[in-house]
Amino acid sequence: MNSEIDLHCHSTASDGKLPAAELVARAAERGVKTLAITDHDTAEGYRLGQAAAQELGVRLIPGIELSCIWGGVTIHIVGLNFDPESDVMRAAEQAQTEARSSRSQIIAERVGKRLKHDIDLAEVQAYAGGESIGRPHFAQYLIDKGLVPSMAVAFNKYLGAGKPGDVKASWPEMATVVQWIAAAGGIPVMAHAHLYNMTRTKLRACLADFVDAGGRGLEVAYGQMDNNQRGQMAGLAREFELLGSCGSDFHGPNRFGLDLGVMPPFPADVTPVWQSWA
Template identity: 70%
Template sequence: MNSVIDLHCHTTASDGSLSPSALVERALERGIKTLAITDHDTLEGFRQARAVAAENDLTLIPGIELSCVWGGATIHIVGLNMDVDSPAMKEAEAVQLKARQERCVIIAERLSKKLNQDVSIEEVRQYAGSDIVGRPHFARYLVDKGWVPSMQVAFNKYLGAGKPGDVKTSWPELAQVVRWIVEAGGTAVMAHAHLYKMTRTKLRACMADFVEAGGTAMEVAYGQMDNNQRGQMATLAKDLELMGSCGSDFHGPNRFGLDLGVMPDFPKDIVPVWTQWQ
């Protein structure tokens, strides 16, 4: 279905392909009424988009998607409706930026060695709309340099899982990330829990720690999740008395038909997270 509420999407401030203003324009075209830009580890997308959103009567919720670790696995926590200028959020952005910068240096060094070419971090940075540089930016750089024929090949050969550019980042623990969001007055949302390769028992243990840290919501209607996955997430939310959130996780035009607002029906027996600010 096409929802008029989308609380998970990305811009060029992290790894999306549309600028913050272009994303707002697309949201308006698609009839979105409430939007949260949740770029990875930065609020820059929200900051750049809020003026154009206000001019067009689009309700733009402050958002961010923070990376963290739990039990050795990388987990993503979405923060919604927090004070973007709070000390907690400033600390979160600074810590995550430092981790990403350190990772960038290692990726560049590994790619330089593997390709026998001088991979310039400064040039790669130009592909990012902020200081948040990720593997998609390296992939675009490799394509433009003519070292690989496509983004897909860049990931298959050099940047995907287990490849030289797949560098593990020193992310903070899950509890720390949730604490930042809560201290900033926001709502911590477990992002796309159905995608983590965990047993049901391990996922419940992860969710229990998330709740103990102060998490109060999880995504129950997400992008192209199927009905079985939606049912599992809705059951988990009910069992843990969590609110539900929804989002497309749109990164830009793609061949899969995923666009802003595209997601399953929101489960009727879950309290929506947006009831807190409506």
């Protein structure tokens, strides 16, 4: 279905394909009335989209998607309706930027040492554009420098699992990012929990810790989530007394037909996160 509320999408401030203003315009065209741009580890999408939202009559909610660790698993926590100019949120964004930067430097050093080639991070950043540097950007750099013949070889020899460039980001613990969002006056929401490949027991333990840290919401209507996943998330929201959130996780035009506002119907027996917003 097409929802009038979409609280999970991405702009070019992280890994989306559309600038924030274009994303807001597309939302307006598609009948989305309340939107949160939740770029990875930055609230810049919200800042850059405000003028377009005011002009087009879209209610733009401050949003961010923060990476963190719980039990050795990378978890994403969406922050909604916080103060993007608060000291705590600005500090959180800086901390996440430094975590990403540190990872890129380690990859460059390890892969460069193996290849006996000094990797220029500024050149790798050019492949990433406005996005954070990822391993595919390193791979393209290696190809263009003639150091490997293909993307497959780049990953098989240097960047894939267990290879020198397989470096995990030093993300903070889940409780830390939950507390950042809460301290900035926002609502911490666990994103796409059905995609973490955890057993039900482990996911329930994760949610228990999330709630203990101050977590308040769970995505219960998400992109191309199927009915079974939707039912599981709705049941967990009720069990842990969490507010429900919804979002497409739209990154840009794609061949799968996913667009802004596209998601399953919101479960009728879950309290929506936006109910208390003025």
